[in-house]
Amino acid sequence: xxxxxxLPGALGVGLLAICAAIPFIGSGYAMSMAISxxxxxxxxxAWAMFSGPTNYISLATVxxxxxxAYTAAVLSETVSWPLVLVVAVLVSLVVSLIVGLATLRxxxxxxxxxxxxxxxLLRQLVTWYETNQAGSLGRYLFLDIxxxxxxxxxxxxxxxxxxxxxxxxxxxxxxxxRMIGADETVAIHSGVNTTFAKMAAFSISAMLMALAxxxxxxxxxxxxxxxAFNSVLSFQVLIMALLGGAARLHGPVxxxxxxxxxxxxxxxxxxxxxxxxxGLTFMAIVYVIPNGxxxxxxxxxxxxxxxxxxxxxxxxxx
Amino acid sequence: MSAPxxxxxxxxxxxxxxxAVNDMGFSVAQGEIVGLLGPNGSGKTTxxxxxxxxxxxxxxxIRLHGTELIGLPPNRIARQGVARTFQLVRVLGSMxxxxxxxxxxxxxxxxxxxxAADRGAAVLLERVGMADFAxxxxxxxxxxxxxxxxxxxxxxxxxxxxxxDEWLAGLNPSELVDGIALLKSLxxxxxxxxxxxxxxxxxxxxxxxxxxxxxxxxxxxxxxxQALAEPEVVRAYLGDDDA
Numbered sequence: 001x002x003x004x005x006x007l008p009g010a011l012g013v014g015l016l017a018i019c020a021a022i023p024f025i026g027s028g029y030a031m032s033m034a035i036s037x038x039x040x041x042x043x044x045x046a047w048a049m050f051s052g053p054t055n056y057i058s059l060a061t062v063x064x065x066x067x068x069a070y071t072a073a074v075l076s077e078t079v080s081w082p083l084v085l086v087v088a089v090l091v092s093l094v095v096s097l098i099v100g101l102a103t104l105r106x107x108x109x110x111x112x113x114x115x116x117x118x119x120x121l122l123r124q125l126v127t128w129y130e131t132n133q134a135g136s137l138g139r140y141l142f143l144d145i146x147x148x149x150x151x152x153x154x155x156x157x158x159x160x161x162x163x164x165x166x167x168x169x170x171x172x173x174x175x176x177x178r179m180i181g182a183d184e185t186v187a188i189h190s191g192v193n194t195t196f197a198k199m200a201a202f203s204i205s206a207m208l209m210a211l212a213x214x215x216x217x218x219x220x221x222x223x224x225x226x227x228a229f230n231s232v233l234s235f236q237v238l239i240m241a242l243l244g245g246a247a248r249l250h251g252p253v254x255x256x257x258x259x260x261x262x263x264x265x266x267x268x269x270x271x272x273x274x275x276x277x278x279g280l281t282f283m284a285i286v287y288v289i290p291n292g293x294x295x296x297x298x299x300x301x302x303x304x305x306x307x308x309x310x311x312x313x314x315x316x317x318x
Numbered sequence: 319m320s321a322p323x324x325x326x327x328x329x330x331x332x333x334x335x336x337x338a339v340n341d342m343g344f345s346v347a348q349g350e351i352v353g354l355l356g357p358n359g360s361g362k363t364t365x366x367x368x369x370x371x372x373x374x375x376x377x378x379x380i381r382l383h384g385t386e387l388i389g390l391p392p393n394r395i396a397r398q399g400v401a402r403t404f405q406l407v408r409v410l411g412s413m414x415x416x417x418x419x420x421x422x423x424x425x426x427x428x429x430x431x432x433x434a435a436d437r438g439a440a441v442l443l444e445r446v447g448m449a450d451f452a453x454x455x456x457x458x459x460x461x462x463x464x465x466x467x468x469x470x471x472x473x474x475x476x477x478x479x480x481x482x483d484e485w486l487a488g489l490n491p492s493e494l495v496d497g498i499a500l501l502k503s504l505x506x507x508x509x510x511x512x513x514x515x516x517x518x519x520x521x522x523x524x525x526x527x528x529x530x531x532x533x534x535x536x537x538x539x540x541x542x543x544q545a546l547a548e549p550e551v552v553r554a555y556l557g558d559d560d561a
Contacts (some may be wrong), residue, residue, distance in 0.1 A: 172425070178413065186404075189392050191475060202508045
């Protein structure tokens with residue numbers, strides 16, 4: 001039983017170590033796959049930090065990811081890289097607080113639609129600014145950041161996401177978020193400052209997403225608003241977290257890994273039908289495993305535990 | 319009688335053209351159990367919602383130990399020491415019974431966490447007769463146990479004042495006996511309560527005083543038997559003689 005408790009953690013550390021070593025042992029293709037895997041794992045885990053316990057389904061992932069990417073594009077030639085990351089975090093913090101104040105009173109489908117609208121609004125705003133004020137729609141990123149450095153930063157980000165997620169889950173904030181998800185009325189009448197709890201979690205999650213965007217941006221060399229604010233990303237992250245299981249910290253990675261591989265396979269082999277197959281995948285996941293892979297594993301562990309217990313009790317073979 | 323712990327004055331709540339609560343006023347003393355009665359739609363639950371902060375009144379004052387509660391959000395009112403249960407039972411369905419009570423302990427008047435919360439929650443579950451159900455998911459509990467759990471969660475806030483909204487409604491006769499006994503034991507511990515209730519047995523055996531409402535107004539405020547015998551109360555429930 002103890003072994004099972006430490007297994008996910010040990011497995012995770014091992015996988016991260018392998019990812020970090022890929023620049024020395026793997027091909028360029030392996031490196032690009034590892035970057036995708038880590039990017040989506042950190043995004044989906046960050047998404048689940050807020051949306052998992054509260055059941056507030058956010059489609060604003062790409063808004064904060066895009067903020068990070070654009071901060072990198074705008075500032076990378078004028079300030080040092082660590083400062084770029086700090087600014088990306090600060091900008092996403094401010095935006096998430098403004099958005100949070102405006103939207104967290106909304107519930108259910110209204111919240112979903114608003115967050116989707118927010119991403120589109122940001123895309124249009126950036127497009128407007130770039131064409132009318134900056135004079136050109138796209139931007140080039142010429143940075144001395146290698147693929148390997150992007151990968152290592154993503155490894156660090158993934159570690160950070162898990163540490164933050166673990167702390168949030170164990171804190172009073174984590175309990176407050178779960179109460180909000182279970183019954184917001186009960187939460188507020190039990191003394192939970194629901195507005196504060198939701199804002200805090202939404203902002204923490206937004207800052208991590210912006211970091212991911214900023215770190216990955218140099219990979220593109222050229223970005224424009226349709227690349228940085230592509231709403232498909234929000235849906236991909238959402239479905240990864242749901243497939244893996246958004247209620248558990250180790251859930252989203254269980255969805256991110258198979259889906260990154262699937263997306264890769266689909267876009268390589270069926271580029272013309274990618275969206276259709278993506279949609280079918282989404283539907284299949286929601287129908288077949290509503291509690292995600294992590295939920296399935298937990299149910300399986302429970303059943304095995306019960307079978308072992310009855311076997312011991314009856315003296316039968318295990 | 320000691321100084322009132324809760325004092326409500328001139329309370330008015332309008333929903334559009336409907337005046338749901340009209341110039342209500344009453345007070346509750348320390349350790350007292352006040353029944354809030356009245357026919358359906360007379361505004362009882364609205365009063366509880368105003369006290370707990372779920373609704374904001376149009377006029378009036380609600381003071382707990384002299385502190386004005388009106389204008390405070392429900393979470394602040396809960397932390398001031400007002401706990402409530404709901405007319406339609408509400409538990410945190412995705413958590414087990416123990417976690418439900420710990421959720422109440424974590425944000426109450428004297429927040430508890432960690433081991434202390436585990437112990438405190440176990441004591442409260444025992445208190446409402448649910449020691450054996452600690453690890454059961456709240457959504458899987460029977461109706462009476464969900465009601466008990468809701469009560470334990472409310473008690474976890476260590477309230478100065480407990481608001482029970484038809485907590486006994488929907489129980490079968492034997493559960494009702496258990497439920498009344500449980501509330502009686504709370505009464506012996508000195509918990510101050512406002513009960514919105516239709517079960518007359520419970521009202522007679524539990525309440526020190528009854529406030530009766532009709533169409534948003536207070537029509538009686540007296541000990542139970544006396545209040546129920548008042549002509550206007552009889553009229554509100556049964557209609558006029560010549561009707």
